[in-house]
Amino acid sequence: MTSPLRAQPARPGWQLCPYEADRHAAQHREVIAAIFSCELEEADRWVGVAGAEKIRVLEQDGEYAATAVLMPMAQFHGGRSVRTRGVAGVGVRPEYRRDGVGSLLMAEILREVEAQGEALSILYASTTKFYRGLGYEIAGTHYAARLETSYLPPVRTELEIRALTEDDRPAMQEIVRANGRVMPGHMDRCDYLWPRLLRPRGKPAQAFGVFDDAGKLRGFLAFTLASSEALDDFQAMELRVFEAADAEGLRGLMALLRSHHSMVREISTTLPPQSPFWSWLPEQRARMKMREQFLIRLVRVGDALAQRGYPVGVSGELLLEVEDPVLPDNHGLWHLRVRDGRGSAVRVADPDQASEDRVRLDAGALAALYSGHQSAENLAILDRAQGSPEALARASGLFVGRAPTCPEMF
Incomplete structure (x- = not known):
């Protein structure tokens, strides 16, 4: 099984802290202007729109290095609303675009989101490969369409x-x-x-x-x-x-x-x-395209599995062996039980004594399965999951649903 995840330990001298206008405004407006290709005045307005209290800054020995915005959200999975933290406005100052500063920023962001008790994180990625290394994975699609009003x-x-x-x-x-x-x-x-x-x-x-x-x-x-x-x-x-x-x-x-x-x-x-x-509409006349795909990440595996909904009338149990070097509290064997559209998940205290009839997968693969964007069988073809045909089919059956989509961009 191939996993794109890599551990991201904390580094001495680096700190994630709240945005403070008197210390960070000048560097922040330059980074935001570069991210969104906008004028500096527009970057200042964006701070007000996003909310200064939602902005985080990664500092090295007190110097501004990188930034991101954390947005309290919730997203529907399996018919239930799941606590989610959106991430946007991710940017790194040019002189710090080396030595994995972007990865360190996102790892610190994930650790904060985990400490705040959020189940999921969601974002739109400028670079999918980068976020895959942190446990995010494509989980659904954002479409754009045009229709002439004469067809109404x-x-x-x-x-x-x-x-x-x-x-x-x-x-x-x-x-x-x-x-x-x-x-x-x-x-x-x-x-x-x-x-x-x-x-x-x-x-x-x-x-x-x-x-x-x-x-x-x-x-x-x-x-x-x-x-x-x-x-x-x-x-x-x-x-x-x-x-x-x-x-x-x-x-x-x-x-x-x-x-x-x-x-x-x-x-x-x-x-x-x-x-x-x-x-x-009486006829198919729209011009529709896949514009973006959103990525999610399970921040707290147990909470995410419990908050999600499951197909009504489907019951079952599943062992999930999760690889997560970025958020170690997720790493290990989880026992999922589903009854009457609800689920509960507990960590298996002694994995060696548990059944070997389990699905092994990394945190990103679990995100794709969780949203219903990928089946367990497809993840096995991608070498992101392992398990017997029966275990893979059971996993797909528990997470099956309509294709996930998101009309909003952020």
């Missing part, structure tokens, strides 16, 4: 359409969670993600809901509009949010979109192929 059929709705307000946020979150339970990989949207969706690049999106006679929210969407020379100065719509609670809500949202067709010529969106939006 006429539709009528009896639902009331009105602009959303902050008072509607609880009802919006309720719909997001209901949909997330059947869409693996979707985010249980948090205080960090909502502003990015509803105020992209600091400008408010137009957000509307469809309501029944009792005033209950049945669906909502948010979008931005911009004139486009490529569309002869007609408008292009960026559909940032689209959430329907039921069939009538879906119909109401499609009617709302259709009402823009006289001025809007094209819709762009990150809705995945499984979204009801696409199946509602």
Whole structure:
């Protein structure tokens, strides 16, 4: 079995610390400007958007070397919301881009996330190979699609359409969670993600809901509009949010979109192929592509296995022998028990006395299995897992689900 993971021990003289504007602002804005190819003033604004309290700085003997942002999140796996820490804005000053400083930064980040009790970590990788060495693995897909509005059929709705307000946020979150339970990989949207969706690049999106006679929210969407020379100065719509609670809500949202067709010529969106939006259309006319793939990492194996959901009606037990030199508390043999859609996992005290009918895999391979992105059999073909055909099939059966997707980028 081949594992890409390598141990990342702490180093004397290096320390991960909170961002402090009076000490770190000048170097930080230069690093952020380089990461996002933006002006220094935009880098300063990004600190405010991200939240200074979420920024971490890796120092060597008090000197700024590298940075990352830690975002409290939650992600749906197996129909349940799992505590997750997002990582973004990872950057290393040019003079420190040697001797594994980036790996040290991420190892320290993971140790902090582990100490805070988070089950998972998620990120979008600029370099997949680098993050694989730290136990992250591809776990699902982020799509991008375009659709000409002429392909939206006429539709009528009896639902009331009105602009959303902050008072509607609880009802919006309720719909997001209901949909997330059947869409693996979707985010249980948090205080960090909502502003990015509803105020992209600091400008408010137009957000509307469809309501029944009792005033209950049945669906909502948010979008931005911009004139486009490529569309002869007609408008292009960026559909940032689209959430329907039921069939009538879906119909109401499609009617709302259709009402823009006289001025809007094209819709762009990150809705995945499984979204009801696409199946509602009478013809397959969208141009869709795989834009990115997100990576996850099990930070606390026992908690991650317990917080995840499992197929209803499926029961079973599985021994997982996990290799994790980066987070040693994960390393070893785990006993997973699944009953009625819930799981529990305990470390095996004496692995030598346990059955040899187990699946051996590294922490990254476990992440791909955990999300449902890869089967245990595929991981064995990749030389990332080992086990008898029966053990591999049992593992795949416990983690099986719809293909994981994530509409959000961060």
